[in-house]
Amino acid sequence: MLLKDKVVLITGGSRGIGAAVAVEMAKQGADVAINSNSGGAAAAEVIAAVEAHGRRCISVEGDVALPETATAFVNAAVEAFGRVDVFVSNAGICPFHAFLDMPAETLKRTMEVNLHGAYFMTQAAANQMVKQGNGGAIVAISSISALVGGEFQTHYTPTKAGVHSLMQSCAIALGRHGIRCNSVLPGTILTDINRDDLSDPAKREYMEGRIPLGRLGQPEDIGGAVAFLASDMAAYVTGAALLVDGGAFVNLQ
Numbered sequence: 001m002l003l004k005d006k007v008v009l010i011t012g013g014s015r016g017i018g019a020a021v022a023v024e025m026a027k028q029g030a031d032v033a034i035n036s037n038s039g040g041a042a043a044a045e046v047i048a049a050v051e052a053h054g055r056r057c058i059s060v061e062g063d064v065a066l067p068e069t070a071t072a073f074v075n076a077a078v079e080a081f082g083r084v085d086v087f088v089s090n091a092g093i094c095p096f097h098a099f100l101d102m103p104a105e106t107l108k109r110t111m112e113v114n115l116h117g118a119y120f121m122t123q124a125a126a127n128q129m130v131k132q133g134n135g136g137a138i139v140a141i142s143s144i145s146a147l148v149g150g151e152f153q154t155h156y157t158p159t160k161a162g163v164h165s166l167m168q169s170c171a172i173a174l175g176r177h178g179i180r181c182n183s184v185l186p187g188t189i190l191t192d193i194n195r196d197d198l199s200d201p202a203k204r205e206y207m208e209g210r211i212p213l214g215r216l217g218q219p220e221d222i223g224g225a226v227a228f229l230a231s232d233m234a235a236y237v238t239g240a241a242l243l244v245d246g247g248a249f250v251n252l253q
């Protein structure tokens with residue numbers, strides 16, 4: 001087990017990639033706190049899945065775009081489990097929309113959830129780790145979209161580049177405290193975030209065709225990469241980006 005008895009916090013942990021990461025953390029021996037905006041049945045399922053691996057799990061509702069959500073999440077986790085060892089910044093949205101008529105509110109909300117949310121949460125988790133005084137690991141879910149563009153993602157791709165940039169700067173700011181900061185860059189992973197976009201068979205076939213490993217990703221494909229970066233196996237890895245995309249990025253022709 002890579003994370004025996006560690007305490008792991010995950011934003012956006014009720015569905016998709018965050019939910020799969022929560023379960024992987026439990027398999028690796030960690031207790032888990034998940035945040036999500038709406039909690040509900042999805043969060044309850046994740047709690048049950050974590051507990052099925054013999055680990056504890058709490059769910060804390062709150063919009064990551066609000067700074068007070070970050071302190072409330074960290075405080076609740078500390079109250080439940082005593083400390084924070086690993087923080088995974090995962091919550092995100094991608095409301096596909098064309099560039100020329102992008103509503104200002106869609107741009108603003110996407111920036112606030114994906115980038116400001118990652119900032120506030122990382123800051124709150126890091127402050128707790130510094131207070132504890134024995135280091136920690138922070139992993140942000142960035143994206144292949146930090147490296148390449150998307151016609152209907154002009155509001156989204158800058159947030160994913162920003163999240164990786166945040167990890168690079170935090171690696172410097174927090175290295176002296178023994179806190180490592182890294183990014184995972186998933187390719188296209190089948191979740192609710194792209195369900196509508198990939199319901200077009202032509203689009204889905206095109207996306208699958210771009211991937212050398214021959215399939216779109218599953219949320220579980222991301223869990224191992226996060227566990228590695230969170231663990232002592234990655235003790236000398238900080239400021240790094242790990243692309244988990246089935247080879248899509250390198251496939252020019």
Ligand SMILES: NC(=O)C1=CN([C@@H]2O[C@H](COP(=O)(O)OP(=O)(O)OC[C@H]3O[C@@H](n4cnc5c(N)ncnc54)[C@H](OP(=O)(O)O)[C@@H]3O)[C@@H](O)[C@H]2O)C=CC1
Nearest residue numbers: 012014015016017036037038063064092143188189191193
């Ligand atoms: N799927 C993909 O192909 C890829 C995804 N990513 C990134 O992975 C991350 C997770 O995406 P994915 O699992 O696909 O998405 P999903 O839509 O499946 O899940 C999103 C999760 O984030 C939560 N969330 C959304 N908005 C907020 C908010 N304002 N405050 C708190 N929680 C929130 C949701 O909770 P709730 O239901 O309560 O809103 C849910 O738990 C995102 O950052 C995304 O950019 C990166 C590359 C590829």
Ligand SMILES: C[C@H](O)[C@@H]1OC(=O)[C@H](O)[C@@H]1O
Nearest residue numbers: 094143145187188193194
């Ligand atoms: C939402 C997209 O389908 C998904 O998210 C990303 O970050 C990549 O652009 C993926 O294709």
